[in-house]
Amino acid sequence: MGKCEFSGISNFASLLRYMTDFEETLVEVYGKQVSGAAAEKFAAFAEKHKKRLGELELARREKLREEILEPIMDLDSKKYCPKLDISDPVKQAIELEEKAAKFYADMTPRWRTIQGEIARICERLSKQSLEFAAKLKA
Amino acid sequence: MALLPEYKKNYGKLKNYINGEWVEADADKYDNVVNPATNEVIAQVPMTSKKQINEAVDAANEAWWAWRSTPPVTRARVLFKMKEILEQNYETIARIMVQEQGKTIDEARGEARRTIENCEVATGVTTLAMGYNLEDGAAEGIDEDAIISPLGAFAAICPFNFPAMIPFWFWPYAVATGNTYIVKPSRQVPITMQFITELIDKAGFPPGVFNMVNGSHELADALMAHPGIKGISFVGSSPIAKHVYELSAHYGKRVQAQGGAKNSLVVMEDAAIDKTIKNSLASFYGCAGQRCLAGSNLVPVGKKAYDAVVPQFIEASKKIKVGYGLNEETNMGPVVSQAAKKKILGYIQKGIDEGAKLVLDGRNIKVKGYENGAFIGPTIFTGVTPDMTIAKEEIFGPVVAVVEQNSVDDVIEMINKSPFGNAASIYTQNGATARKFRYNVQAGNIGINIGIVAAMAYFPFGGYKDSFFGNMHGQGIDAINFFTDRKVVITRWF
Numbered sequence: 001m002g003k004c005e006f007s008g009i010s011n012f013a014s015l016l017r018y019m020t021d022f023e024e025t026l027v028e029v030y031g032k033q034v035s036g037a038a039a040e041k042f043a044a045f046a047e048k049h050k051k052r053l054g055e056l057e058l059a060r061r062e063k064l065r066e067e068i069l070e071p072i073m074d075l076d077s078k079k080y081c082p083k084l085d086i087s088d089p090v091k092q093a094i095e096l097e098e099k100a101a102k103f104y105a106d107m108t109p110r111w112r113t114i115q116g117e118i119a120r121i122c123e124r125l126s127k128q129s130l131e132f133a134a135k136l137k138a
Numbered sequence: 139m140a141l142l143p144e145y146k147k148n149y150g151k152l153k154n155y156i157n158g159e160w161v162e163a164d165a166d167k168y169d170n171v172v173n174p175a176t177n178e179v180i181a182q183v184p185m186t187s188k189k190q191i192n193e194a195v196d197a198a199n200e201a202w203w204a205w206r207s208t209p210p211v212t213r214a215r216v217l218f219k220m221k222e223i224l225e226q227n228y229e230t231i232a233r234i235m236v237q238e239q240g241k242t243i244d245e246a247r248g249e250a251r252r253t254i255e256n257c258e259v260a261t262g263v264t265t266l267a268m269g270y271n272l273e274d275g276a277a278e279g280i281d282e283d284a285i286i287s288p289l290g291a292f293a294a295i296c297p298f299n300f301p302a303m304i305p306f307w308f309w310p311y312a313v314a315t316g317n318t319y320i321v322k323p324s325r326q327v328p329i330t331m332q333f334i335t336e337l338i339d340k341a342g343f344p345p346g347v348f349n350m351v352n353g354s355h356e357l358a359d360a361l362m363a364h365p366g367i368k369g370i371s372f373v374g375s376s377p378i379a380k381h382v383y384e385l386s387a388h389y390g391k392r393v394q395a396q397g398g399a400k401n402s403l404v405v406m407e408d409a410a411i412d413k414t415i416k417n418s419l420a421s422f423y424g425c426a427g428q429r430c431l432a433g434s435n436l437v438p439v440g441k442k443a444y445d446a447v448v449p450q451f452i453e454a455s456k457k458i459k460v461g462y463g464l465n466e467e468t469n470m471g472p473v474v475s476q477a478a479k480k481k482i483l484g485y486i487q488k489g490i491d492e493g494a495k496l497v498l499d500g501r502n503i504k505v506k507g508y509e510n511g512a513f514i515g516p517t518i519f520t521g522v523t524p525d526m527t528i529a530k531e532e533i534f535g536p537v538v539a540v541v542e543q544n545s546v547d548d549v550i551e552m553i554n555k556s557p558f559g560n561a562a563s564i565y566t567q568n569g570a571t572a573r574k575f576r577y578n579v580q581a582g583n584i585g586i587n588i589g590i591v592a593a594m595a596y597f598p599f600g601g602y603k604d605s606f607f608g609n610m611h612g613q614g615i616d617a618i619n620f621f622t623d624r625k626v627v628i629t630r631w632f
Contacts, residue, residue: 010459013244013466061228066248066590069424070416071469073457 009077012069015107016060018077019122022100023053025084029096032089038136045093045132052125059118068114080106094133101129142464144237145230145333149181152328152352154190155335157197158345163352164190169325174240174472175462177510181238183328186353188360191320194349195366198291198318201346206288206316208344213314214261220310220341221257227337228254231330235301236463238327240471240512241425243463253302253334255595259614260310266618267315276628285625288316289392290368292621295322295358295382297373298474299428301330307599307612308371308394312621313347317368320349322361326474328352362386369393369620371612373430375532376558376604383607394608394620396430396601398532399560402541403433403589404549404575407442409565413587415450421563421589423458423470423516427536428478430605431561431583431590435522435529436540437549444542448520455498455516455538461505472512473535479512482535486517489528489539494519500536524552532558546571550578559602561591582606 009015030046082099086092104126111119151168153160163184171181205213224231231253232246241249259266267286275282294308301323309319323331335350351357362370362385369392372382376397386393403418405411421433436451438444463471473479483501490496500515514536522529522539529539543549546564553562563585564575576584582601583591593599598611610620 008467010467011242011244011469013242013247017466060247061225061251064244064248064251066245066252066420066424066592067588069244069248069590070420071454071458073454 009075010072012064012072013060015072015075016056018080018103019056019107020053020060022082022096022103023049023056025082026093026096026100027053029089029093034089038090041135042089042093048128048132052128055121059121063115063118070114075110090136094136097129097133097136101126101133104129141462142233142243142466144464145233147180149329149332151182152184152332154184154186154194154352155339155348155350156190156194157201157349158339158343160339161190165353171238171326171329172475173237174474174476174512175505175508177476177512181329183325183352185325186351186357188357191351191353191357191360191364194320194351195291195361195364197346198320198349199366201344202288202290202318205313205318205344205347208316210263210267210314210316213316214263216342217257217261217263217310217314220338221254221261223337223340224250224254224257224334227333231302231334233464234330234333235327236471238329239298239301240474241463242468242471243466245425245471246463249300249303252592252595253306256303256306256613257310259595260314263314263618266615267622269624276630280628280630283627283629285627286315286618286622287625288622291318291320291366292369292371293320293322293361293367294371295361295374296324296331298324298326299425299430301327302334304373304612305331305334307373308617309348311613311617313343315618315621317621318347318349320351320361320367322351322353322358325352325354358382359385362391363389365389367391370395371620372396373612374398379607380604392608392610392620394610394612395606396599396612397560397605397607398534398558399430399432399601399605400434400530400532400556400558401432401561401563401581402435402437402549402553403585404437404439404543404546404562404564405443405447406439406546406564406566406568406571407446408567408571409443409447410567410587411446411450414447414565415454417587418451418565418589419454419458422538423455423536424590426470426473426514428473428534429590430601431592432534433563433589434533434537434539436538437543437552438540439543439546439549448540451538452498452518455518458516460500460503460513460515462508462511470516470536472508473514474512476512478535479514482514482533482537485528485531485533485535486537489519489522489526489537492526492528493521494526494528494539495521524555530556546574550575554578554580557604560605561585561601563587563589563591582611
C-alpha cells in the first residue's frame with residue numbers, strides 16, 4: 001500500500017509524519033497526467049496540497065514543545081490507511097482525500113487538548129479535503 | 139516506518155574554532171565519539187592542550203574592545219542572521235543530536251527549537267540591556283545614571299544531555315551584551331556544536347567574538363583558572379558544579395554552575411489520572427531520563443492515589459517504544475554511552491539489594507537491529523522508601539522509584555530534605571494543595587500538572603540547594619545580568 005503503510009503512530013513526530021505523508025502522496029497523485037476537466041482541478045489541487053504540506057512542516061517546527069511530547073498509545077493508524085493501488089488517478093485522489101478528511105477530522109479533538117493551533121489546521125484541512133473530493137466526483 | 143537519514147555517517151577528526159578560523163587541535167589524544175544506539179564510532183574529538191586554550195582566550199580578549207564598542211543594534215543584527223541560519227539548518231541540527239546523544243527526533247527537534255528561541259530572546263539586547271537614570275538623582279543639578287556594561291571574555295563548559303541548547307543558554311546573551319565567548323562542548327557529544335559553529339562562522343561575527351574548543355576536564359580547569367576569563371557558565375552533576383563554583387570563585391570569576399537533580403512527581407488522589415500518566419511518562423522517560431528536569435520519584439499521596447496511578451503507569455510504561463531516535467515512532471532512545479548504562483544498571487541492582495520491588499525491569503531489553511546500543515527499557519521500583527539510594531541519588535536514566543507518602547506535608551518534607559532542588563511537580567485539581575506545594579517546596583522549577591518544568595528562553599533556568607551554585611541563572615534577563623555589570627555615573631556640569 002506504499003507510504004501510508006505505517007506501523008503505527010506513537011508520538012508527536014509520527015502523528016505529524018502521517019499527515020505530511022497524506023499531503024506528499026496527494027501532491028504526487030495530482031502530478032499525474034489526466035485529461036479533460038480533471039486536468040485543471042489536478043493542477044489547482046496540487047498547489048493547494050503543496051501549501052498544506054508546507055503548513056504542516058512549519059507546524060512541526062514551530063509548535064513542538066517538550067511539554068507536549070507525550071506518548072500516543074491509543075491510536076490505530078491502520079484504519080486511516082488509504083488504498084494506493086487504484087489505477088485511475090481521479091479515483092485514487094478521491095480515496096486519498098476522503099481518508100485524509102476522516103483522519104484530520106478525527107485528529108482535531110486530539111490536538112485540541114495539546115495544541116489548539118494544529119487542531120484548527122486539522123479542522124480546516126478536513127473540510128478542504130472533503131470539498132476537493134466532492135469537486136472531483138462532480 | 140523508515141529511518142530518517144543521518145546527516146553524515148562519520149564526522150572525522152573534529153577541529154577547534156579560534157579567532158574566526160578552523161584550526162587543527164593541538165592535541166596528543168583524541169577520544170572516540172560514539173553513536174549510543176549503534177555503538178559505532180562517528181567522530182574523533184581532540185583533547186586540546188592548555189597552550190591552545192591560551193590562543194582562544196587571547197583571541198576572545200583581543201576581539202572584545204571592538205565588539206563591545208559595536209552598537210547593540212548591530213550586534214543584534216548578527217544574532218538575527220544567526221537565527222535565520224539556525225532555522226535553515228533546524229532539521230540537520232536535530233538529526234545530529236539524535237546520532238551522537240541518543241535522544242529521539244521529537245526531543246531533538248524540541249531542543250533545536252529551544253536553541254533558536256534563546257537566540258531570538260538575545261536579539262532583544264537593545265531593550266534588555268538598557269540602563270536607567272534619574273535626573274537630579276544625586277542632588278539638585280547632579281544626575282545619576284546606571285549603565286549596563288559588558289565585562290570581557292566568558293566561557294561555558296557544557297554537558298552531554300543537551301548538546302545544542304545548553305551552550306545557547308549563555309553565549310547569545312554574552313555576545314549580545316558585548317562580551318566575547320569560548321564554548322567547550324561535552325567530549326561525549328561535540329559534533330552538534332561543531333556543526334553549529336560552522337553556522338556561527340557564516341553569521342558574521344568578527345573573528346574572536348565566538349570561539350569553540352574541544353577537550354577534557356583539564357581544559358575546563360584551565361579555563362576556570364585563566365586570568366583572561368571573566369566568568370564561567372557550567373551545567374553538569376552537583377559534585378562537579380561545586381568544584382567549578384569553588385575553583386572559578388577562587389580565581390575571582392563570576393560563576394553560574396548548574397548541578398544535578400532528584401525530581402519528584404507527586405500525584406494527589408484528585409489528579410486527572412489519564413492526563414497525569416501521559417504527562418508523567420514524558421517526564422520520566424523523555425531523553426531516557428537524562429534531563430536535569432526528568433522525573434525520578436513518582437510519589438502517590440495516599441492509597442487511593444496509589445491505586446489510581448501506579449498500576450496504570452506500569453502498564454503504560456510497558457508500551458514505551460524503545461529504539462533508535464531517528465525512527466520517528468521511537469518514544470525513548472538509548473542512554474548516552476555504555477558507561478552511563480553500566481552506572482544506571484548499578485543503581486538498579488542497588489535498588490534490588492536495598493529491598494525495593496522491581497516491578498518493571500528494563501535491564502535486558504533487546505532492540506532489533508541495535509543489539510550493541512546502550513539501551514535500558516523503562517524500569518520501575520515500588521515499595522521504595524525515602525532513605526533508599528534510588529530515592530535519594532541522581533540516577534540519570536529511565537528508572538522510576540515509586541515512593542508512597544501519606545500527605546502533602548510529608549511530601550514537602552521529603553523533597554525539602556533532599557540536597558537537590560532542581561524541580562518538583564504536583565498533579566492535582568485542587569488549587570489550595572497546588573498553592574501550598576509551590577509555596578513550600580524548595581526547588582527552582584515547580585510544575586503544577588506539568589512534569590517537565592523547562593523554563594522558556596525568556597525565563598531563568600535555575601535550581602535551589604546543590605542543584606545550582608551561583609546567584610544568576612542562564613537565559614533571559616538573568617543571563618543579561620550575569621554577563622554585565624552596572625556602572626554608575628554621577629554627573630554635574632558647572
